[in-house]
Each structure stands twice: as C-alpha cells, then as structure tokens.
Amino acid sequence: MDRLFHALADTTRRDILRRCVRGELSVSRLAEAYPMSFAAVQKHVAVLERAGLVTKQRSGREQLVRTDPDAVGRARQALDELESAWRGRVDRMARLLADEPRSDEPGSDEPRTSTPRAFDPDEKNTTEGSER
C-alpha cells in the first residue's frame, strides 16, 4: 500500500502511467518525453514496477512498459472504503454485523487508561508486501 500510493505521489510517474494507457512503450521512448536523463526515467519506471502498477516485457532489445489496471483498481478501492467509512455507510453495516446496540463511541469519556490501542499495522489487506 505504502509503495502503491508513493508511486502515485509523483507527477512524472502519473504521467508515465497515463502515457502507457494507450499502449506499451519502451523505456527509451518514454525517456524522450521528459526533461531528465534516461536513467531517471528508468528509476521512475522501477518505482512503478515495485508498486505493481506496471509490468515490463522484453521485446527484442526494447523493454516495453505496460500498466496493470488491477493495481490502480486496488488503490481506488482502498480510498473507496475510507470514503465509505466516512460517510457512515460502513458504520451502520458494522453495527448490524456485530449487533452492538451502542458502544464504541469515542464520545468523550473512555478514560484511555486501559488500552491505548497499540497501533494497528495497517488495513486488513493481505495483498502482498515486503522488501523495499
């Protein structure tokens, strides 16, 4: 997740993604379009690749870059969930599922003495992840 959003947090990288929407492009082809060195573009592509947003496929001596729709879909969905939660949709659903009449309210009391909630790794996602 971190890697996914990080990859998207750069104008050049988003532009590369958009460029590859219409079809595979070799890295050098891509590099021609930006005011930076080939190596720099190469690195950007590597970031996108580690994030699972694109895949490279060798064709002759060229390396074609192609986007992976599903990866973007995953990111979009994550935001979707967040947004839903916000709007309370999930809240009602959760209450239904747990038939908890009323409780978890952060209302005001809840003397935080007990469990400060030790930080939760991250979402319940189980997609992948390791390395960096």
Add this chain to the structure above:
Amino acid sequence: MDRLFHALADTTRRDILRRCVRGELSVSRLAEAYPMSFAAVQKHVAVLERAGLVTKQRSGREQLVRTDPDAVGRARQALDELESAWRGRVDRMARLLADEPRSDEPGSDEPRTSTPRAFDPDEKNTTEGSER
C-alpha cells in the same frame, strides 16, 4: 495531487485518517496511540492537513482533527479516471488527459519522429499547489 497521494503513502497517516473517521480526536489523543513522539504525530497531522485531508479546529486548549471526505473523494476520483482510461471506457478522456491531437492509436507504427511531447505539468487540476 502530489501532496494528496504523498500524504496517503504512509501507514501511520492512513491510520490516523481511519481513526478520525468515527469522530474528531485531539492531537495528543492520537499521539497516545502510536509508538512515536507527540511531535512526530503532530508532523503527520500537518502533512495530512497540507494535503487537505483533515482540518483542525481548536476547542479549548485541544486541537481537534477531523477528516475531509471530499479530499479523499478527489483522490479516489483521480484513480477512477485513470482506471477508466485503461479499460478504454473513456477513450475521449484519455485524449483529453494526454492532449494528443489525434492518431493516439497504439497501433504500432507512429514513427516517433514527430513530436517527442515535451512533458506536461500534470493533470488539468487547478486545485492549488506549489512547494514541496
């Protein structure tokens, strides 16, 4: 945009967002939940704030943090567009995003001789932006 995605590209920050879904929380309350200093959490909140994802509102001596659903909506929508373009659903949009007058077909030819396309700032967004 950069700031938006960058803000989302951190586990702690996403967790803060999730925590504030159920209600406003003071910064110190938030800080209690993480294995880091108050100042660190303060910085994370600042990042979220600059990205427009949360707003702070003073209440007495506490600073309540509240999420802004619309900001997440904007990010989600950006990804939505990307995904759509991918799937070819919105061919016209892809053309808009890349402002390539025509012949956008990835066909195979297109002897790249013409215009290397000098890099386009970023999407057509006009939200705000500068600095880093």
Add this chain to the structure above:
DNA sequence: CTAACGTACAACCAAATGGTTGTAGATGAG
C-alpha cells in the same frame, strides 16, 4: 564482425522525510 542502440546498475549528490529532543506560548483546572 563491428557499431549503434536499449537497457541495467553502481556511485555520487542535494534536498526532502520521518523521526528525535528541547523550548516556549495558550488555555483550563485548583
């Protein structure tokens, strides 16, 4: 075979991140 192209990768650098501690200003409780 040789030359040119496309790629990969290491080394290096300035700037930004994510974290720390310390100090200082407001505000509310006693």
Add this chain to the structure above:
DNA sequence: CTCATCTACAACCATTTGGTTGTACGTTAG
C-alpha cells in the same frame, strides 16, 4: 495566581528520494 496540559515550532540526525554521470552488457543493424 500557579501548575499541569496541549500545542507549536526550531534544531538536529539518519535515511530515502530524485536526479546526475559513467560503465558494462545484450541485441539488432550494417
């Protein structure tokens, strides 16, 4: 008033990023 909280912000540090150049390797064109 005085003290304890909550917050803001500066200074500092280690690591990462985004960029550069240079070198080496595989593949295709002549």
